[in-house]
Amino acid sequence: MQQVYRLIFKDPRFHDLQRRRGRLSWTLAGIVIANDTWYVLATAFYPEAAFARFWGLPVSEGAAITWGIAIGLAQTVLFILLVLYYIYRANGEFETLKEVVVADALRAVGTQP
Amino acid sequence: MTPVRRLRLPPLVGGLLTLCAGVAHADIGTAIHNMFSLPADMSHLKPTAVVMFSIFVLISLLITWWAAQRTKSTADFFTAGGNIGGFQNGLAITGDWCSSAALMGIAALLYSYGFDGLIYSVVPFGAWPLMMFLLAERLRNLGKYTVADIVSLRFARVPIRTLIASASLAFVVGYLIVQMVGAGTLISNLFGLNYEMAQVIIGGLIVVYVAFGGMIATTYVQIVKAVLLLSGATFIVVAVLLRFGFSLDGLYQAAVENHPTEEAIMQPGGLLPDPVNAISCGLMLLLGGAAMPHVLMRFFTVPNAKEARLSVAWAASLIGYFYLLTFVIGYGAIAFVMKNPEFLDAKTGLIRGGANMAAIHLASAMGGDLLLGFISAVAFATIVAVVAGLTIAGASAISHDLYANIFRHGKATDAEVMRMSRIAALSLGVLGMVLGIAFKDQNIAYLIVLPFTISSTVFFPVLFLSMYWRRLTTTGVVAGGWLGMASGVLMLVLGPTIWKDILGHAEPLFPYKYPALFSIAISVGTMFIVSLLDKSDRAKQEIAAFEDQYVRSQTGLGAEGAVQH
Numbered sequence: 001m002q003q004v005y006r007l008i009f010k011d012p013r014f015h016d017l018q019r020r021r022g023r024l025s026w027t028l029a030g031i032v033i034a035n036d037t038w039y040v041l042a043t044a045f046y047p048e049a050a051f052a053r054f055w056g057l058p059v060s061e062g063a064a065i066t067w068g069i070a071i072g073l074a075q076t077v078l079f080i081l082l083v084l085y086y087i088y089r090a091n092g093e094f095e096t097l098k099e100v101v102v103a104d105a106l107r108a109v110g111t112q113p
Numbered sequence: 114m115t116p117v118r119r120l121r122l123p124p125l126v127g128g129l130l131t132l133c134a135g136v137a138h139a140d141i142g143t144a145i146h147n148m149f150s151l152p153a154d155m156s157h158l159k160p161t162a163v164v165m166f167s168i169f170v171l172i173s174l175l176i177t178w179w180a181a182q183r184t185k186s187t188a189d190f191f192t193a194g195g196n197i198g199g200f201q202n203g204l205a206i207t208g209d210w211c212s213s214a215a216l217m218g219i220a221a222l223l224y225s226y227g228f229d230g231l232i233y234s235v236v237p238f239g240a241w242p243l244m245m246f247l248l249a250e251r252l253r254n255l256g257k258y259t260v261a262d263i264v265s266l267r268f269a270r271v272p273i274r275t276l277i278a279s280a281s282l283a284f285v286v287g288y289l290i291v292q293m294v295g296a297g298t299l300i301s302n303l304f305g306l307n308y309e310m311a312q313v314i315i316g317g318l319i320v321v322y323v324a325f326g327g328m329i330a331t332t333y334v335q336i337v338k339a340v341l342l343l344s345g346a347t348f349i350v351v352a353v354l355l356r357f358g359f360s361l362d363g364l365y366q367a368a369v370e371n372h373p374t375e376e377a378i379m380q381p382g383g384l385l386p387d388p389v390n391a392i393s394c395g396l397m398l399l400l401g402g403a404a405m406p407h408v409l410m411r412f413f414t415v416p417n418a419k420e421a422r423l424s425v426a427w428a429a430s431l432i433g434y435f436y437l438l439t440f441v442i443g444y445g446a447i448a449f450v451m452k453n454p455e456f457l458d459a460k461t462g463l464i465r466g467g468a469n470m471a472a473i474h475l476a477s478a479m480g481g482d483l484l485l486g487f488i489s490a491v492a493f494a495t496i497v498a499v500v501a502g503l504t505i506a507g508a509s510a511i512s513h514d515l516y517a518n519i520f521r522h523g524k525a526t527d528a529e530v531m532r533m534s535r536i537a538a539l540s541l542g543v544l545g546m547v548l549g550i551a552f553k554d555q556n557i558a559y560l561i562v563l564p565f566t567i568s569s570t571v572f573f574p575v576l577f578l579s580m581y582w583r584r585l586t587t588t589g590v591v592a593g594g595w596l597g598m599a600s601g602v603l604m605l606v607l608g609p610t611i612w613k614d615i616l617g618h619a620e621p622l623f624p625y626k627y628p629a630l631f632s633i634a635i636s637v638g639t640m641f642i643v644s645l646l647d648k649s650d651r652a653k654q655e656i657a658a659f660e661d662q663y664v665r666s667q668t669g670l671g672a673e674g675a676v677q678h
Contacts, residue, residue, distance in 0.1 A: 001671045005664040018667060025246040032246075036239040036399060043232055044391035046381035056380030064365035066379040068228060072235045073440060079242045080433040086245055087426040091419050102668050 007105040017097050028082050035075050161486025162304055169494045176333045180326035187530045190327035191258040191509050197414040203427020208335035209408050210432055212499045213492050221468035223443020227378025234436040240402030241429040251580050251666040253412045253421035257673045260406050261514045264579050267658045268587040271519055276594045278514035280571040281406045285507035287563040293549030296496040302466045303489040312549040319501045320542035324535040331501045338498040345491040346438045352479035353445035368447040390625050397629035401569035407506035418669045446471035449478040504541045511537035559610040570597040570632040583659040586652040589644030597636020604628030
């Protein structure tokens with residue numbers, strides 16, 4: 001098995017896959033962390049901080065829903081969409097690419113994939 | 114300068130614990146007497162609730178009987194043979210994540226505090242995308258039965274397993290007490306059963322599920338419960354929105370009119386304390402939520418990384434959907450329960466049974482006795498299933514990590530490990546009952562901070578660094594893990610909740626309610642420094658092994674597969 005691991009590690013396509021998948025993962029994770037941080041801080045610093053002041057304002061004239069509530073709902077929906085987008089990429093193109101790399105390495109050491 | 118805000122309510126993940134105020138001692142004699150006596154006032158027994166819960170128990174026991182036939186090896190016992198599909202596992206994860214606190218606790222916080230309760234819906238949900246992007250597939254590719262398996266691939270077996278298994282047990286027992294005490298109080302409110310009887314029923318059920326049916330039974334019981342919980346919550350939400358012609362704003366208008374503080378319930382109001390506590394609490398919920406051992410264990414029940422990702426996608430969608438429903442349930446309770454004399458205590462004018470009953474009263478207001486019975490049964494099923502999930506996580510730490518790998522040096526036979534697992538499940542069930550009775554009527558809200566502090570301080574950093582940082586060594590993990598855990602527990606004990614409120618000292622020795630920010634810094638900092646200073650041969654081997662582990666984590670090559678029968 002170690003031989004196969006070494007072969008895969010030398011394969012430039014493997015590192016290309018890692019770079020692309022890693023970039024996607026970390027971009028999406030960054031969005032999530034930033035959103036959650038903002039949400040916690042805005043709630044903690046309301047109404048003093050400028051970035052939180054509009055949270056208590058209604059989204060439109062006469063509405064009961066405030067921006068804070070709307071953002072909370074939107075953020076939850078956004079997180080679901082991010083997860084679905086990630087799995088679309090990861091179980092699609094990345095998975096296919098990974099299978100090719102693994103199959104080639106297994107063939108090179110004489111095992112049938 | 115921002116004024117420091119004071120905390121008005123212990124922000125609970127397990128919100129239902131606000132029910133248990135005051136301190137009382139459980140006298141063993143009374144406890145045993147109560148256990149076998151019927152409630153004095155039988156009119157409290159709610160027939161619809163009892164019938165529906167009995168149906169759930171019957172179905173879950175049939176599942177256990179069916180699962181017991183299929184539980185032949187340790188792989189079956191701990192991971193259902195790795196044969197669970199992505200969608201089913203997604204449902205089971207949803208079940209593990211959504212304890213009764215998710216339904217009743219969040220509704221209670223929204224009912225009492227309006228907007229700020231949403232923090233407990235919106236922020237912890239971030240753990241799911243994070244788990245998906247950074248952890249899920251690597252965990253599946255590296256793990257076998259427990260969290261400790263992942264880490265001991267590259268590091269020394271005995272010290273690492275001792276650390277992770279101890280942390281897992283501390284996590285499980287802390288979480289177990291919270292669930293058991295919450296359950297007892299809930300059940301005496303809902304069914305009119307007495308508290309001790311409730312402990313015995315729950316303890317007995319989970320021992321049967323886990324000891325005989327293992328992970329297969331636990332998974333399917335969890336699936337049944339998740340379906341019940343999601344459909345029950347959906348039912349309430351549809352019934353509420355129907356009254357307003359499906360206008361969310363209409364509901365919020367009604368809630369604002371009904372609440373004494375009016376518009377304030379739609380605005381942040383300082384439930385979160387000062388910024389340090391806020392950040393610490395946020396970190397604890399986010400990182401701790403992403404590394405709970407009973408949830409992570411579920412990644413090993415699917416055959417490969419592709420299915421693991423699929424199960425997280427399902428879990429994240431269903432949990433996100435559930436959190437969206439809480440936006441309606443909490444404000445619905447304000448609109449329909451707050452001024453309805455049927456649900457208020459005639460003397461005090463406060464909600465009957467405490468704020469945690471808000472969701473239950475709302476069900477009654479929307480659908481009468483039938484929906485009330487259904488939601489009560491769902492709440493009970495929810496607790497039973499979560500406790501079963503915790504028990505199997507604890508049993509695997511005892512039998513697989515401590516017994517098989519440390520005590521028997523990996524030489525125990527399959528049958529011996531299975532026997533030890535069953536003994537462990539039985540012991541944890543009994544321990545849960547005993548602690549549940551011992552902590553009766555105690556304010557145990559602080560206990561939920563313990564498991565979350567442990568998972569965010571020990572599990573998350575250890576897992577994350579072992580997968581992402583080449584230079585990490587055994588000495589680093591062991592030093593950082595133990596120091597982080599010890600400091601976290603110490604800061605909790607010396608903090609405002611225990612030192613001041615419970616032990617009655619004038620001033621806390623540690624100023625913050627949530628030690629996570631500091632304990633994580635200690636554990637991660639120690640892991641970094643000690644690992645970098647470690648120049649031993651052992652460390653060199655571990656660093657060299659990173660490459661193989663990395664390829665395996667990314668490709669799943671050499672990972673544990675499904676068991677074929």
